[in-house]
Amino acid sequence: MRVTDQAPSPPRRPLTLRDVSEASGVSEMTVSRVLRNRGDVSEATREKVLHAAKSLGYVPNKIAGALASQRVNLVAVIIPSLSNMVFPEVMTGISEVLDETPLQPVVGVTNYRPEREEKVLYEMLSWRPSGVIIAGLEHSEASKAMLKAAGIPVVEIMDTDGQAIDATVGISHRRAGRKMAKAILKAGYRNIGFLGTKMPLDHRARKRFEGFTEVLAKEGVEIMDQEFYEGGSALAKGREMTAAMLTRNPELDFLYYSNDMIGAGGLLYCLEKGIDVPGQLGLAGFNGVELLDGLPRKLATMDACRSEIGRAAARIIATRAETEESSGGGERIELSPKIEPGDTLKRR
Amino acid sequence: MRVTDQAPSPPRRPLTLRDVSEASGVSEMTVSRVLRNRGDVSEATREKVLHAAKSLGYVPNKIAGALASQRVNLVAVIIPSLSNMVFPEVMTGISEVLDETPLQPVVGVTNYRPEREEKVLYEMLSWRPSGVIIAGLEHSEASKAMLKAAGIPVVEIMDTDGQAIDATVGISHRRAGRKMAKAILKAGYRNIGFLGTKMPLDHRARKRFEGFTEVLAKEGVEIMDQEFYEGGSALAKGREMTAAMLTRNPELDFLYYSNDMIGAGGLLYCLEKGIDVPGQLGLAGFNGVELLDGLPRKLATMDACRSEIGRAAARIIATRAETEESSGGGERIELSPKIEPGDTLKRR
DNA sequence: CGGTGTGATGTTAGCGCAAACATATTGCTT
DNA sequence: AAGCAATATGTTTGCGCTAACATCACACCG
Incomplete structure (x- = not known):
């Protein structure tokens, strides 16, 4: 030696x-x-x-080790984007749980594009991970087929409105939209505007919108104006869209934003213009991002339970990986987001 | 058949x-x-x-394929955090370039902790990636040893002030600090405060600070006050720290923030308090995050060339992976960040 | 009409490691 | 002192795939 x-x-x-x-x-x-x-x-x-x-x-050399032992301690995590504060927090939740196990997350980003998702999924599966955590319930037929055929635990996260392949952890965005609509109506607002992302690709924003309008409709209220954006700085977009909308419809008394970032932009604009918030105009966003804590006034929002979603999803994968055998399956966890009224959702 | x-x-x-x-x-x-x-x-x-x-x-099955062909088309990307807007943008740059190659990025997050970095690096290297892109020039001895021994291209990004293992792409944070100091002095400010993260772990923030004070010292100016934070919502922290500092030292006429997020918090606070920015008080941050575009007033900042850094780093890896043979090596790309004076760095 | 290239396909071996089994080596029992 | 656990170590085999080479069928040449 x-x-x-x-x-x-x-x-x-x-x-x-x-x-x-x-x-x-x-x-x-x-x-x-x-x-x-x-x-x-x-x-x-x-x-x-x-x-x-x-x-x-x-x-x-894990490549060799994995091949020999038929065990790959990777968990594929497939999300639409890293740049909007919501998924990093999910990732944090996932890591928190997986850190206590031999499992390790590997991230793939789809940019909200189904064909990207398909490709990323294929790549990921070709590494034979121990499980998949994937955002949303909407996938291409090919993607669904791959997930089913993979023979590993699959957890679809963020959303519970729809048909899951295996397990799900998330919130009902339709219900979230409904809840917010009720709160807004209850506070006495009636002339409501909606501002959001262009939605064909963002199914969860779409579902919130649907739930939202559904409740309004039941009360005989119709969205007074709506506007959608794409790309750019969300904060700036929120500001611009708010300005445009208020110019078009000065009688608006509430604006519902599909995410906190554009909501914050709107809030800043209103404060600047000396608009009485929430007396003259109420505002609400969605997500409960930490950023809001620093704003001059706290924007009403709804926590999307992001890190808890990550933790729960990771727990499902970890448990099934331990108990080996494709035991269990089909877990369904629906979390309940709560409205945080902040300072912008109450008629004075 | x-x-x-x-x-x-x-x-x-x-x-x-x-x-x-x-x-x-x-x-x-x-x-x-x-x-x-x-x-x-x-x-x-x-x-x-x-x-x-x-x-x-x-x-x-890529596991088997990789073992047989002795080729793994993965690039390890090791960064401190995903939640601060800067690294997602670097990632975008990296993906942009790698998308045109057979290579694929795999992300590891260290949370600014050297022992985490060591572990993440070890895990990553055990997959025998084709290259490593890692943030910063400061690593534990063990990490450096691993990187040297791996026999693959290593690109250290974000920072050029120090000794590189192989290639580097970044900016000189010391120089960035100096540049900002000069601009501030030139604009006529003299009573300068500094607000930033607790720095033992954030070497780049530290280097900016060092460059900054160095120039001030040459001009006989000394930092009037300084404060450091840790954790929490950066926007809120910026607000709080600014309030505290201005209370302590009402005669301050400039605040330099180590990042845009706390800078934005400070800016919002000042506007709220009716402080004349930039007449009575100038402000500047660092990074050039998109977020700033939506603020009521544009914060002075310095673009850190994030996506360009990502692209350049990826290009180095991609090129070397193609030309096979450990040709080349030791590339050094120093980008020059420019001051964007916005609305908060000019004496009226 | 045998030689010889050119595509199209098959065969063999081995990548680096771990599961399963085989074999020492030790201490302890009776 | 033989017998037998335990513990400690070694050997064999194969994971699923690909590099490198071998083979085959055919067309084309003089």
Whole structure:
């Protein structure tokens, strides 16, 4: 056994178990056992091996390990976007839970495009992950087929309005829209405007809108004006759209925004213009992003339970991965978002 | 040859090349060739195979493929955080470039903790990626050793002030700090306060601060007050810290924030309090986040060239992956951030 | 009409590791 | 002192795929 403590010279050939095995004078199998804390190994060899591995700078090859053991401790997480504050928080929840397990999340981003989703999913599945967490219930036929055929736990998150493939964790956006509509009506507002993203791709925003208008309709109230945007700084868009809409319809007394960011833009605009919020004009957004805490006035919103969704989804995957065997399945967790009225949803 | 077009029944055993091979009546090798578009395959067999693969719902096993071909088309991207707007934009730049290559980014998040970084790096390297893009130049000795020993392209991004392992793409934060200091002095401000994150972990913020104070010192100006925060909503923290600092030192005439988010909080506070910005008090942040566009007044800032950094880093990896052989190496790209004076950095 | 290229396909071997089983080595019992 | 657990280590095999080479069928040449 020869172990030098010097930094390894530029390694032409990547290191393998065999190198560690030779350096420490035991078989590859024993090295493997030490490195995975598996089986009985005497303290002496254990240290010998660890020392050799460390001084060589050996990093195990998971590709080979995964192939041999038929176990890949990855969880595919497929989300539409990273840049809107909501998914990072979901990710945080997921990591929190997976950190306590051997599982590891791998993120794929679809940019709200179904064909992207299909491609990302295919790529991910080709690594044979232990589970999939995917945003939304709307997927292409091909994507659904892949998910079903994969034979691994699938958790669709964020949304519960629809047909799940396997498990679901989320909130009902339709219900959320309804809830907000009721609160707004109850506060006495009647001339309501809606501002949001262009929705063909954002199913959850669409469902909120549907639930929202449904309740209004029941009360004989109709949306007075609506406007949709795409791209750009959400804060700036919120400002612009609000200005435009209020100019068009000065008699508006409430604006419902499909997300907090544009809502915040609207709020800033109103405060600037000296509009009496919430007396003359009420405002509400959606998501409950932390950002709102710093605004001059707290925007009414609804918490989307993002990190809890992440945690619950990860727990499902982790549990099923442990209990091995495709036991269970079909879990359905619907969380209830609560309205946070803040300072912008109450008639004075 | 039998190919049924029905949806595959619940697959007990995951599909392999052999299944497709049997279903299409050709050898596994030919199937492999078809699926990878490699080598000569007649149009007839090609279609036969594609059809079989599709109707079975076969997804190739990259684990096995990677092991056999000794090629893993993954790029490890290691960043401190996803929740602060800066890294998502870097990611976008990276994806943009890698999308045109067979390479695929895989993200790891360190939460600014060196021991996390070490662990994440180890995990990533154990998948034998084709390259590493990692934020910052400061890493633990162990991390540096791993990166050197990995024998793959390593691009350290965001920062150029320091010793790189291999390639670097970024800006000089020290220089950025200096530049801002000069601009502030030139505009005639003298009573300057600094607000930022607790810095032991955020090296780039620290370097900006160092550059900043260095220039001030040369002009005989000393920071009048400074305050650091940790955690919480950055916007709210900016507001609070600004309030506290202005109360302590009413004679302050400029506040330099280590990021735009707390800067925005400060700006909102000042506007609310009717403070004359930038006449009585100037403000500046750092990053050039899109968010600022929606603020009532545009905060002075400095663009950190985030997406360009991502693109350049990805290009380096992609190029080296193509040209095979560890050709090249040691590329160093220093971008020059420009001051965007906005509305808050000019004495009237 | 045998030689010789050119596509199209098949065969063999092995990537690096871990599961399963086989074999030492030790201490302890009776 | 033989027998038998335990514990500690080694050997064999194969995961699913691809590189490299081997083979085959055919067309085209002089």
